[in-house]
Amino acid sequence: MNNNEIDFYIPTNLNIREILKKEGKGKRYIDCQIDKYHWFISSIYLRSITDKRYESGDFLPMNYQVMEDNLGIRYIDDIKRILSENGIIENDGDFTVGVKSIGYRLTPQYQVKHDRILYDSDSTFIKKLRLAIPLKIAAMDDITRYTYHQLNEIGIHREAAEQYVDDWYQQNSLVKNPTLLKKLNKSNKKRREKEKIATAKGQQVKSIQLTYQQMLEKKRDSYLYQIRAIDEKLWLPNRDNKGRRVHTYLSNLWSELRQFLFIKSKPNTQLVSLDCSNSQPYTLAKIILEYFDGIIDSTTPTDVVRYIDLVTTGKLYSFMCQELSITDLDEIADFKVNMFSRVFYCENHKSFFSKEAKVFLKFFPTVYQIVMQEKKYQYNQLSIKMQRVESEAILDIALTNLKVKYGMAVWFGSIHDSILCEKGFEDEVRQVMIDAYTQVLGIAPHIKVAENINVVKDIDVAVQANLPDTTPLAELQQRFEAQFKSTPYKELIAHKEPEIDYRIRKRREAIERGIEW
Structure with missing residues (x-):
């Protein structure tokens, strides 16, 4: 910093x-x-x-x-x-x-x-x-x-x-x-x-x-x-x-x-990311299960069983899009965004007549009623609850366990529902995420296949500055003299603004803008 x-x-x-x-x-x-x-x-x-x-x-x-x-x-x-x-x-x-x-x-x-x-x-x-x-x-x-x-x-x-x-x-x-x-x-x-x-x-x-x-x-x-x-x-x-x-x-x-x-300390290292499939609908499952005392049995409404099965296998979006005959990738992305904004994250009276709400109600009537109940008094409280479920699993359990085990020796990070790590640790991270989510929700999630984040460049990690320079002094002197005599160098010096003049000009500009430098 x-x-x-x-x-x-x-x-x-x-x-x-x-x-x-x-x-x-x-x-x-x-x-x-x-x-x-x-x-x-x-x-x-x-x-x-x-x-x-x-x-x-x-x-x-x-x-x-x-x-x-x-x-x-x-x-x-x-x-x-x-x-x-x-x-x-x-x-x-x-x-x-x-x-x-x-x-x-x-x-x-x-x-x-x-x-x-x-x-x-x-x-x-x-x-x-x-x-x-x-x-x-x-x-x-x-x-x-x-x-x-x-x-x-x-x-x-x-x-x-x-x-x-x-x-x-x-x-x-x-x-x-x-x-x-x-x-x-x-x-x-x-x-x-x-x-x-x-x-x-x-x-x-x-x-x-x-x-x-x-x-x-x-x-x-x-x-x-x-x-x-x-x-x-x-x-x-x-x-x-x-x-x-x-x-x-x-x-x-x-x-x-x-x-x-x-x-920085390992510039040639491949970074990968592991995400939870259907992460936001999946975190809603904890809130749904609380309505049934955490138990799924023969008395549980069939749409609740279907919903939990879809979110724990990562197939909710594909199921919804298949039922709506949505195949275009951009339309699929739009549908996901609209489902969140018009079902989970908006005031109840604004979602009643939206296309997304009608479709969700058709397939998951009990889940829809739970969502409406959770948003009844303060609509934003549902999204906050869902985020807290995610944060507890990813930050307070999964990432914390990795921190305790490896300290600063291995790089780990998070982006909300995902964990980033060095390549080679993805299998362990996957299991840590599954265990953490299961501990919080009581049901295991589906974790996507690890995806590469960065493009690894060939970087020489040797710290050359710490090695002695064995170049003969006479050769170094010849190099410097040749550089100082060169036309490009002279032109650069001629056009370079002296540091003192630069600071005076910047101070004058700042004062004119009403800023004390």
């Missing part, structure tokens, strides 16, 4: 210092508090490009306790008011105690490219952010701290990964990708629905409908930031208090970038 680097991402057309001056704030207030405004804006932006659940233009829930811990209770309301009144942010007005925080987003005017501002100031706020890092590490539970140390061992072939993203961007810019277009239309529709809800709650919000090119640019920025996060260790793993999942830059990483990962 680069503990000494604090950076924020600010829209290129935004100058907070000038806005605070117009608000009548004095120089002392601006100098002391401007970093907090930048933190708030940067938090919204980074959340939109790193959290898979959201996209740019979405309302992003901002937990009040997190804001209070970082900004201080004296300044939160002032910061939100000034940013809102000056048309920089807007919110959805949607707040439910213990369920959802108010969502914020940048207004259309500031949905633009963001500049990275690197802070090296010694302001109280920046010092507080730096000091918070070791405190957060110390406060982690054992498995989260283990994950933190294991993630420090993960590297990424940055140059190759960035080139891959650039090629992806260029290719999809030249020819519009139908799949991406479909996702864009879907996200724009979802955004319009959220905007209607916000308007109904008395909020004045402007419509944000991304174009295809804007979507590509934001995805590119997101992928490049993910690469940088892994390479520079920008994030600390975080275990949430609801589903008890551990969130890391691996769990948020674009799957196409996994091929560039490697273990």
Whole structure:
């Protein structure tokens, strides 16, 4: 973790210092508090490009306790008011105690490219952010701290990964990708629905409908930031208090970038992943079994027996798609997503008439009634229960057992329902996962065949820097003299900006943007 680097991402057309001056704030207030405004804006932006659940233009829930811990209770309301009144942010007005925080987003005017501002100031706020890092590490539970140390061992072939993203961007810019277009239309529709809800709650919000090119640019920025996060260790793993999942830059990483990962101390090692088949419907089985005292016998409804048989053999999706005559891979993927969002994860009144709910009800009427009952009062509690079942099995039992047995000698990691490991340990990991899930649910899962994650590159692991250089001194001198006399070297020196001039220019640019360097 680069503990000494604090950076924020600010829209290129935004100058907070000038806005605070117009608000009548004095120089002392601006100098002391401007970093907090930048933190708030940067938090919204980074959340939109790193959290898979959201996209740019979405309302992003901002937990009040997190804001209070970082900004201080004296300044939160002032910061939100000034940013809102000056048309920089807007919110959805949607707040439910213990369920959802108010969502914020940048207004259309500031949905633009963001500049990275690197802070090296010694302001109280920046010092507080730096000091918070070791405190957060110390406060982690054992498995989260283990994950933190294991993630420090993960590297990424940055140059190759960035080139891959650039090629992806260029290719999809030249020819519009139908799949991406479909996702864009879907996200724009979802955004319009959220905007209607916000308007109904008395909020004045402007419509944000991304174009295809804007979507590509934001995805590119997101992928490049993910690469940088892994390479520079920008994030600390975080275990949430609801589903008890551990969130890391691996769990948020674009799957196409996994091929560039490697273990720093073992760069030639193949990494593999083992996933639980039908993992989310499978975790629901624990909740279903509780309605029958954990016993499946001749009195158990046949649809419950069928459901449990399908999820424990990993055949639920194939069964559903076969019954619906769905064979196209994209349609299968869409059906899985829609089944979760319209059966398991939405309010009951919104799922009654959906195609997915009707199909699920047809084949699994008893299971459907249990799902409806679990969501009756707070619809999100079912998904939280299911995530806790998964986290208990994967993190608290399986990964913990591997940690106890191997310590840091062997690399293991997790991405929610899956465990990542070095090739050669997959058979052991499979059994550990089966045992853990069986311990939690009482029924064994189906674990998929291990899949390779990364593409192993031939890397010379010998540490040449520790070996003595036996090149004769006269030969080294000739090499250096030839290099210094070369035309390319002279041109490079002529165009290279002196370090002192560079820092002066960067400081001037920062001050003009309203930032104390």
